[in-house]
Amino acid sequence: MGKKKSGRGGGKGGGGTPATAALTAAGVDFTLHAYDHDPAAASYGEEAAEALGVGPERVFKTLVAEVDGKLTVAVVPVAGQLDLKALAAAAGGKRATMADPVAAERTTGYVRGGISPLGQRKSLPTVLDATASAHPTICVSAGRRGLEAELAPGDLATLTKAVLAPIARGGL
Numbered sequence: 001m002g003k004k005k006s007g008r009g010g011g012k013g014g015g016g017t018p019a020t021a022a023l024t025a026a027g028v029d030f031t032l033h034a035y036d037h038d039p040a041a042a043s044y045g046e047e048a049a050e051a052l053g054v055g056p057e058r059v060f061k062t063l064v065a066e067v068d069g070k071l072t073v074a075v076v077p078v079a080g081q082l083d084l085k086a087l088a089a090a091a092g093g094k095r096a097t098m099a100d101p102v103a104a105e106r107t108t109g110y111v112r113g114g115i116s117p118l119g120q121r122k123s124l125p126t127v128l129d130a131t132a133s134a135h136p137t138i139c140v141s142a143g144r145r146g147l148e149a150e151l152a153p154g155d156l157a158t159l160t161k162a163v164l165a166p167i168a169r170g171g172l
Contacts, residue, residue, distance in 0.1 A: 018109060018118075019143035020142055031137075032149055033139065059138070060139065063075075064103075071099055071124050072096070072124060074087050075128045075140065080168035086167045087127055110141075114143060114144040117141075128160070130165055132164070137151060138150070
């Protein structure tokens with residue numbers, strides 16, 4: 001497993017991203033996991049799960065979609081896929097599509113493969129897949145490729161003001 005920093009605030013300056021700053025400012029317990037990112041990896045999330053030795057049902061990817069034209073964050077396990085119809089319903093909309101990657105990067109302040117649900121440049125509506133609540137902790141991007149934050153799903157939901165809903169399908 002990669003390097004770890006843990007405890008309330010995850011260690012001083014641990015990772016140095018807006019996501020780690022948000023976690024530290026909120027005073028929640030989290031653990032940072034760093035690993036060597038392979039730019040040739042086919043799936044950032046699966047790479048993280050493998051590198052950390054954590055089941056893919058506990059590592060969640062952050063996806064940015066458009067629900068009725070409004071950017072919305074979906075946080076789903078890497079073991080599954082985002083169900084766009086379920087996301088639209090959970091966000092109170094009719095139709096969802098994946099967001100343009102450039103718009104997602106510009107709005108969140110993160111690069112693709114390192115988008116965190118935390119510390120985004122502009123706070124977006126967030127939907128967290130309901131399977132997260134089945135685990136004491138889950139891992140999400142800490143704001144850059146090769147850096148994951150492990151925290152309680154309830155803390156993630158509170159910090160992002162997320163709605164919990166079944167928005168993932170397959171592989172779970």
